[in-house]
Amino acid sequence: MAFARANGIVLHYQVLGNPDGPALVFVNSLGSDFRIWQDIVPAFLDRFRVVLYDERGHGLSDAPPAPYTIDDHVDDLLALLDLLTVDRAAFVGLSVGGMIGQRIAVRAPERVLALTLCCTAAKIGTPETWAERIAAVENGGIEAVVEGVLQRWFTPSFRRDKAEACAGWRNMLVRTPAHGYTGTCASIRDADLTMDAGRIAAPTLCVAGDQDGSTPPDLVRHTAGLIPNAHFELIESAGHIPCVEQPAVLSKLINRHLQEVGLV
Numbered sequence: 001m002a003f004a005r006a007n008g009i010v011l012h013y014q015v016l017g018n019p020d021g022p023a024l025v026f027v028n029s030l031g032s033d034f035r036i037w038q039d040i041v042p043a044f045l046d047r048f049r050v051v052l053y054d055e056r057g058h059g060l061s062d063a064p065p066a067p068y069t070i071d072d073h074v075d076d077l078l079a080l081l082d083l084l085t086v087d088r089a090a091f092v093g094l095s096v097g098g099m100i101g102q103r104i105a106v107r108a109p110e111r112v113l114a115l116t117l118c119c120t121a122a123k124i125g126t127p128e129t130w131a132e133r134i135a136a137v138e139n140g141g142i143e144a145v146v147e148g149v150l151q152r153w154f155t156p157s158f159r160r161d162k163a164e165a166c167a168g169w170r171n172m173l174v175r176t177p178a179h180g181y182t183g184t185c186a187s188i189r190d191a192d193l194t195m196d197a198g199r200i201a202a203p204t205l206c207v208a209g210d211q212d213g214s215t216p217p218d219l220v221r222h223t224a225g226l227i228p229n230a231h232f233e234l235i236e237s238a239g240h241i242p243c244v245e246q247p248a249v250l251s252k253l254i255n256r257h258l259q260e261v262g263l264v
């Protein structure tokens, strides 16, 4: 684990794996941090230089005052990659992390070898639903929204059979700084990447969880249809965080995608 000042804030990151391999960068979702990738990463360490980091407002990274924009998140990640001398990478982004990936693919296409967009879309939710969530967290903290979020994150069977794991991931969520959380909600509220999607040139894999209540399969499939060089895969028995709930299946899909684009 390491820290660097990038784009004017301290970011928490970790670089693992094969220093001579192509870079593979993982981008977390709202209310999470890079620990969500822990069961995915081992599958890539022998061939890739794996970069993990916590988005601003999350994990051990700084949480500047809200609100943020998707471009703030993009600026953070590109500055971190500059510091790490990562010129080009394959990106795997979950939810808002996938929005960051989509935007990087348009702003800095020369840096994107491949994209995996996991449980994400060109547009997530509506300004009204995000305004409601922001108000609820401003009034009652993340505890005010936590049960609804966990129902979208994990399937009923995972919540029943893995109660301790769910409690641990709940801890991660509620320990996110409230203004880091609402700042990132604002970045999702204000982002409509529909016009960007058609300009994404990178080979793209879009993945959905069959029981995802945040970005349901049809929404992810629709985004895949907007991206010229994308294909869609559905993961069974998964909610919004398949890297936690179905890590072996997701690893296999990412690995196959990276093979297809010639990175393995």
Ligand SMILES: O=C(O)CC1=CCC(=O)O1
Residues within 6 Å of the ligand: 028, 029, 030, 031, 094, 095, 096, 097, 124, 149, 152, 188, 214, 240
């Ligand atoms: O909190 C949720 O509903 C799930 C989510 C939406 C955007 C994101 O990053 O996570």
